[in-house]
Amino acid sequence: METYFPEHKVRFVAILDNIDTAYDTSNNDIAPFKSILNEMYAKDTSKKINSVLQSKRNLGEYLGTAPFRL
Numbered sequence: 001m002e003t004y005f006p007e008h009k010v011r012f013v014a015i016l017d018n019i020d021t022a023y024d025t026s027n028n029d030i031a032p033f034k035s036i037l038n039e040m041y042a043k044d045t046s047k048k049i050n051s052v053l054q055s056k057r058n059l060g061e062y063l064g065t066a067p068f069r070l
Contacts, residue, residue, distance in 0.1 A: 001035060
C-alpha cells in the first residue's frame with residue numbers, strides 16, 4: 001500500500017479510520033498498522049466461521065438455505 005498506491009497514483013480513502021492519502025496528515029502514518037490489524041481480524045473471523053461450519057457438518061446439521069418457489 002505504501003509503495004504501490006503512490007507509484008500508480010491511487011488515492012486511498014478510509015472514512016471510518018479518517019484516512020485520506022490526498023492529504024498529508026498524521027492519521028495517514030497509522031494506516032499501514034490499521035491495515036494489518038484489519039487483515040488479521042478478517043482472517044480470524046474466517047477461521048471461526050469455518051470452525052462452526054465444520055462442527056455443524058460433523059453433527060450432520062443442515063447447512064444450506066431453505067428452498068423457495070417462484
